Amino acid sequence: MPRRYLQGWHRVIRAMDHWIARALLGVTLVAALPAAHSDEITIAVASNFSSPMGEIVSGFEASSDHRVRVALGSSGKLFAQIRHGAPFAAFFSADQDKVRALVAADAADASSRYTYALGRLVLWTTDAELAGRERQALEAGKFRHLAIANPRLAPYGAAALQVIDALGLAEETSTKRVVGENIAQTYQYVASGNAQLGMIALSQVFRDGAITHGSGWLLPDTLHHPIQQDAIILKRATQDGKRTAVDAFWTYLQGPEAQRIIESYGYRVAATSSIDRGPLNAE
């Protein structure tokens, strides 16, 4: 390369211009080529499912050209956002009610509705003295506070209340119950030692077959209605032209890899998709 070619800033700048133009062209080509096949979708996910969803999304992205962004929040908040135009392609609720309401409001594709996880409850403590004797402590009233999630807001809270009723402890515990706004807060009440016992989601303290910290009594699911978490594809996905991507995600979600991830967090997976049992208090 002749030496004088490099002299003078305008030449350098022109050279850079060429380089930038070429780079831009390259990026445009790369972006344009798979455009017909790949999309980015945003899905709304109830906070209690954030960890398994993180793994599921990684697995899906590794096997697909599509990209998934996850918006976390409580089901009630996400529901309100969806009803007011949030650009979500799908909704993973912590319950069935909100999904049902979206179907009724014609905002979701009813045929896509799917029970992606069945939650399980555990009576959990971080108090070493209660380890292994959580049930006896609960029944004997040997605790100052029992934390449950808000039964009005959280399906885990509604189930916890059913367990308390089924064990005949509604009265004894009525002044000792403290109510977390959601299942994460309920966990914090117990983890910080302010409540000696708490009924939380098994998925919060469970990895690959064991409770990771503290100890707990896995509550028999005969004591409460199933905690069914439903997901649904929103009509918005079709409007935004993202239906292909979200359908691919749905297929992955129901495949063995995603099911294995969900189970490793202590959830059960539904044998059949979406079992509608109606509102919890209907029976």
Next chain:
Amino acid sequence: MLSESDLAAIWLTLKLAATVTLLLLILGTPLAHWLANTRSRWRGPVSALVTLPLILPPTVLGFYLLIFMGPEGPMGKLTESVGLGTLPFTFPGLVFASLLYSLPFVVQPIQNAIEAQGRRHAEVAATLRAGPWDRFWHITLPLAKPGIVTAAVLGFAHTVGEFGVILMIGGNIPGETRVVSVQIYDHVEALEYAQAHWLSAAMLIFSFSVLLALYTLQRRRAASGWRYGP
């Protein structure tokens, strides 16, 4: 319309806000006076500490208070050793947390009002042999009154609207820790929007009326020659 539990939440909120405002005026006024006058090297650090609660998001502050006041936390150990038990999930716990959270809203207006007076009034009084307590009670406080009123209004309003901290340490116990903001949030999350609207409207109208009454009162006093500063 408003349900019985809504009314209970309103009553609890007013009780909390009144208690916190009263305590903050009692604790905050001497603190503000000290901050306005001191030349101590602790002035900067103490000012910063007073303002610090504004920085952490309320739910995060509430989370740390939950640990701090819990059985493993330093304050929890202290309250347990004197037989008070732990403070989360109790009304006194809410009062303590709100004191901390509303502190800057009370201290700063009073401090500004005292600083705006300058030292002259107090110095003149001192030449007339008024002692420190006499000067504080009869000169500084009356002159700082508009600032104190502002502090009381801000402290009260801020406690009425407080949500995040209480959500974390309250435990949502009816009549004990379930305040209006938490109740509204519950309604919204449970998709009971109509009830949420009613309660929010009641809260807004009430707060607006209180603020309007106070500001009108203050304006009238100012117009009748009763003013801020020297």
